[in-house]
Amino acid sequence: MSLKVPILKLYDCLIVSIQWELDDHMAMMFQEDLLNKLYETGARGVVLDLTFVDFMDSYIAKVIGDAINMVALMGAKLVLTGIQPPVAITLVELGISLNANSTALDLEKGLEQLRKELGG
Amino acid sequence: MAKQTSVEIVTEWDIVAARQLGRNEAKALGFGTVDQARITTAISELARNIYLYARVGRIDIERLDEDGKQGILIVASDKGAGIEDVRKVLEDGYSTSGGLGAGLPGVKRLMDSMDIVSKSGEGTTITITKWLR
Ligand SMILES: Nc1ncnc2c1ncn2[C@@H]1O[C@H](COP(=O)(O)OP(=O)(O)O)[C@@H](O)[C@H]1O
Numbered sequence: 001m002s003l004k005v006p007i008l009k010l011y012d013c014l015i016v017s018i019q020w021e022l023d024d025h026m027a028m029m030f031q032e033d034l035l036n037k038l039y040e041t042g043a044r045g046v047v048l049d050l051t052f053v054d055f056m057d058s059y060i061a062k063v064i065g066d067a068i069n070m071v072a073l074m075g076a077k078l079v080l081t082g083i084q085p086p087v088a089i090t091l092v093e094l095g096i097s098l099n100a101n102s103t104a105l106d107l108e109k110g111l112e113q114l115r116k117e118l119g120g
Numbered sequence: 121m122a123k124q125t126s127v128e129i130v131t132e133w134d135i136v137a138a139r140q141l142g143r144n145e146a147k148a149l150g151f152g153t154v155d156q157a158r159i160t161t162a163i164s165e166l167a168r169n170i171y172l173y174a175r176v177g178r179i180d181i182e183r184l185d186e187d188g189k190q191g192i193l194i195v196a197s198d199k200g201a202g203i204e205d206v207r208k209v210l211e212d213g214y215s216t217s218g219g220l221g222a223g224l225p226g227v228k229r230l231m232d233s234m235d236i237v238s239k240s241g242e243g244t245t246i247t248i249t250k251w252l253r
């Protein structure tokens with residue numbers, strides 16, 4: 001009964017917005033789906049939007065952090081967007097960094113930033 | 121007169137149920153969004169530890185009302201293998217499962233107090249509290 005995290009393709013970028021609370025299954029599936037889609041489409045960039053995520057524990061943070069590293073390994077650029085203040089605060093208190101080199105306030109700014117980083 | 125609610129942790133989905141219950145209680149008590157996230161995260165960490173290291177256990181949530189001060193008390197208990205060295209599991213990065221090892225030291229920082237009682241072979245009881253400011 002797990003819902004899937006939708007992954008959209010726009011130009012040569014993938015747009016992923018996590019819209020509801022992830023359980024462990026969804027988190028792992030999301031990781032796999034994202035890498036498969038990246039491979040299939042040959043997209044060069046990913047915007048990962050966390051606007052609707054209202055908490056993150058160390059397990060989900062690990063899955064997302066691993067996904068960020070894997071995207072980099074596959075040679076694509078990733079911009080993380082929409083992290084809410086409570087999530088940023090609890091992640092730092094947990095002592096976790098997501099290894100995101102590039103972040104933006106919201107999806108729109110993230111997409112702009114990504115297209116700039118990819119060279120137009 | 122404490123109102124108490126609980127979730128038995130048996131399957132992975134019970135981790136979700138426990139943290140949702142915690143968030144609802146925190147919200148009802150009037151905690152702000154940052155403290156709601158702290159409490160939700162702490163419960164998620166403890167419930168997942170039960171599921172991973174003890175297989176089964178329970179999360180009990182209680183409202184606190186002492187001398188006009190309100191808060192939330194959460195007890196995570198199991199009859200699993202127990203924790204051998206409590207000092208060690210409170211070190212950042214210590215994990216026996218390839219996890220981040222951020223759970224227990226993190227919960228300690230997220231909450232106002234944390235108390236671990238554990239006996240090898242008998243189980244673990246972890247009590248955490250957060251007060252409304
Ligand atoms: N309820 C428990 N019963 C037995 N051992 C536990 C329990 N909770 C935690 N532990 C031990 O403490 C270690 C640290 O836990 P934690 O800080 O949550 O990090 P992680 O879960 O990422 O390993 C675990 O790897 C495990 O060995």
Ligand SMILES: [Mg+2]
Pocket residue numbers: 165168169219223224
């Ligand atoms: Mg843990």
